[in-house]
Amino acid sequence: MKPKNSNASILYPSKSMKKLIQDFELVKYEELNCEHFVLDIKANEPLPEILPGQFVNVRVDNNKSVFLRRPLSIHNVDYERNVIQLFVKRIGEGTKSLGELKIGDNVSVVYPLGNSYSIPKNAKTLLIGGGCGVAPLLYLSKFLHEAGNEVTTILGVRSSYDAVGLKAYEPYGRILVTTEDGSQGEKGYPTQHSVLENESFDYAFTCGPEPMMKAVAAYAESKDVICEVSLENTMACGFGACLCCVTDTKKGNKCVCTEGPVFNVKDLKW
Amino acid sequence: MVNLEVKLKDMVLKNPVMTASGTFGFGEEFADFIDLSDLGGIIVKGTTRHHREGNPYPRMAETPSGMLNAVGLQNKGVENFCKDIYPRIKDYQTNVMVNVSGSVIGDYVETAAMINDLDHIPGIELNISCPNVKEGGMAFGTSCASAKEVVRAVRKVYKKHLMVKLSPNVTDIASIAKAVEGQGADSVSLINTLLGMAIDAETRKPLLSTVTGGLSGPAVKPVALRMVWQVAQAVNIPVVGLGGIMNAKDAIEFILAGATAVQIGTANFIDPQVSVKIVEGIKEYMIRHQVSDINDLIGAINLK
Ligand SMILES: Cc1cc2nc3c(=O)[nH]c(=O)nc-3n(C[C@H](O)[C@H](O)[C@H](O)COP(=O)(O)OP(=O)(O)OC[C@H]3O[C@@H](n4cnc5c(N)ncnc54)[C@H](O)[C@@H]3O)c2cc1C
Ligand SMILES: Cc1cc2nc3c(=O)[nH]c(=O)nc-3n(C[C@H](O)[C@H](O)[C@H](O)COP(=O)(O)O)c2cc1C
Ligand code: FES
Numbered sequence: 170m171k172p173k174n175s176n177a178s179i180l181y182p183s184k185s186m187k188k189l190i191q192d193f194e195l196v197k198y199e200e201l202n203c204e205h206f207v208l209d210i211k212a213n214e215p216l217p218e219i220l221p222g223q224f225v226n227v228r229v230d231n232n233k234s235v236f237l238r239r240p241l242s243i244h245n246v247d248y249e250r251n252v253i254q255l256f257v258k259r260i261g262e263g264t265k266s267l268g269e270l271k272i273g274d275n276v277s278v279v280y281p282l283g284n285s286y287s288i289p290k291n292a293k294t295l296l297i298g299g300g301c302g303v304a305p306l307l308y309l310s311k312f313l314h315e316a317g318n319e320v321t322t323i324l325g326v327r328s329s330y331d332a333v334g335l336k337a338y339e340p341y342g343r344i345l346v347t348t349e350d351g352s353q354g355e356k357g358y359p360t361q362h363s364v365l366e367n368e369s370f371d372y373a374f375t376c377g378p379e380p381m382m383k384a385v386a387a388y389a390e391s392k393d394v395i396c397e398v399s400l401e402n403t404m405a406c407g408f409g410a411c412l413c414c415v416t417d418t419k420k421g422n423k424c425v426c427t428e429g430p431v432f433n434v435k436d437l438k439w
Numbered sequence: 440m441v442n443l444e445v446k447l448k449d450m451v452l453k454n455p456v457m458t459a460s461g462t463f464g465f466g467e468e469f470a471d472f473i474d475l476s477d478l479g480g481i482i483v484k485g486t487t488r489h490h491r492e493g494n495p496y497p498r499m500a501e502t503p504s505g506m507l508n509a510v511g512l513q514n515k516g517v518e519n520f521c522k523d524i525y526p527r528i529k530d531y532q533t534n535v536m537v538n539v540s541g542s543v544i545g546d547y548v549e550t551a552a553m554i555n556d557l558d559h560i561p562g563i564e565l566n567i568s569c570p571n572v573k574e575g576g577m578a579f580g581t582s583c584a585s586a587k588e589v590v591r592a593v594r595k596v597y598k599k600h601l602m603v604k605l606s607p608n609v610t611d612i613a614s615i616a617k618a619v620e621g622q623g624a625d626s627v628s629l630i631n632t633l634l635g636m637a638i639d640a641e642t643r644k645p646l647l648s649t650v651t652g653g654l655s656g657p658a659v660k661p662v663a664l665r666m667v668w669q670v671a672q673a674v675n676i677p678v679v680g681l682g683g684i685m686n687a688k689d690a691i692e693f694i695l696a697g698a699t700a701v702q703i704g705t706a707n708f709i710d711p712q713v714s715v716k717i718v719e720g721i722k723e724y725m726i727r728h729q730v731s732d733i734n735d736l737i738g739a740i741n742l743k
Contacts, residue, residue, distance in 0.1 A: 188471040190711060228709065236656060237501050238709060279711065405499050405506060406708040410464040412510045413499035422492055422513060 177289035201333035220285030221309035226407035228277040232266035242304035258301035292371040296322040302377020314341035325359030360384040452479035459704035460538030472711040480534035488546035500646035505656025509649040529559035562600025568631040580606035583618040590622040605629040613673035628679035671697020687720020697738040
């Protein structure tokens, strides 16, 4: 029998953790490759407590054709400098325009939104990310590392060109790569990495394209691993007012923005 | 000091700014962002006789200057509202109205009757934009006959303020407004969403699970303003205007067209503080234009 650490569960912000609407300032822009970039946004006042898996809803002020805010996971938090880091993939108008912001520009943010991944203690944890789904995993790996967990992160990308931002994970554990063309790490999808066969884990945390998350869920099911996924349903408000973002669960429709974005796969109808 | 107080029949609003059903949850969702007592009123989620799961995801699509939604009245039913939600929200220092929806007349009547017993709910907003299942799915609000029938039935059991929310998906909204006024409506609110649709050309798929959905936001504002103006001229009961209001200037336009009060909808998603900002903005406008009483602006459009 492998050691089981299954006491942890998904965390919800307490009533005292208020949601805020605040103006941030863009202080750093880092182009990772033509598809991905990282934004550092800075608040004028101390940041509230932010949990791993939570997200911000950003207004895209530099493009009048973008109407609603855009939800983005919190990639990292620097409490000393009041800076939140966002990891963004260019998809359409909104994300493209966010990549055209200038240093010093104002960024209106509603945050912190949503719930948090579980933070177990002294467990073997596996983090699997694909595409911009890696965004919440950096801040999560920090929490998991601090709680004494063993952290293994697998980043699944198309080719070495997309394997960006890996250094940031190094302080918190082991980082592995799979590429579809074999140009870096192991060839294939992240769920085909040999570490899944050769080692056992207590928890699997994932975020990214749905087919990848479903593959992670299938692996977790077969190996009796606790599995939590973060969903990216389209949203209008981000704080529970519109009911646009629901996902079908075993207990009916649930709002991804307030009852998620993190769900235990056992609760989903996958 | 300027006077912002308006009256919808016997219901006094401390200012003309209310929030629109389905865009403001039960008000609780906004408590971190604003003081709800700064608003003239709030209209909570569409409530039906029985629990409704709503439509499958995807329920939302952004469109130019607006959005389509197909939430489908997801709610836990009126009994759950009375038992679980009402105790949490009854002490808000503002007018809390319930948006009542249904697909058969009996459901509207039973829901309204149950809410009539709640002391701290001064009125309901009757949503007659829902499909009338008995009449083959045409909305109650799209014919004078069915609009009359549902308002008459609800009026018999509902003793407090009865606001009727009109559908814009009609050729002559003023005649529907007159029809519901004739059955004892205390006020009318308009507009509900305009029926619309969006397709992803790349995948050739509709963006909503229901194919069609309700359009809201600034895209509908000119249509809403025109309808408010037409209805305000046709009826003697107060008119509540909504549709695409994003700021105080928009709100003033609806008041000038004849609205006694306004509702803020989709704008709440983008700025959860927008409703109270609009109250402040109306005040500033009045000071700038040396208007001491908001009631002097109602219908004060200058047509000369
Ligand atoms: C909780 C949450 C966290 C997220 N975190 C991140 C993050 O950290 N980094 C990041 O880059 N992105 C993240 N996303 C996704 C991001 O919000 C979308 O990529 C963004 O809203 C797209 O906006 P756009 O204007 O660029 O594209 P749009 O013009 O809105 O869309 C372009 C195309 O992509 C489709 N599309 C857009 N968004 C989605 C979606 N959510 N699901 C399915 N199809 C979609 C549209 O239908 C359209 O066909 C997150 C989403 C959620 C809900
Ligand atoms: C997500 C969403 C849900 C809505 N739900 C309801 C509802 O339950 N009952 C109702 O009468 N109107 C509902 N509406 C319509 C709004 O109350 C309002 O009439 C419409 O959105 C136009 O105003 P706006 O452009 O300011 O949003 C909903 C609108 C949206 C966007
Ligand atoms: S996005 Fe509005 S309820 Fe989730």
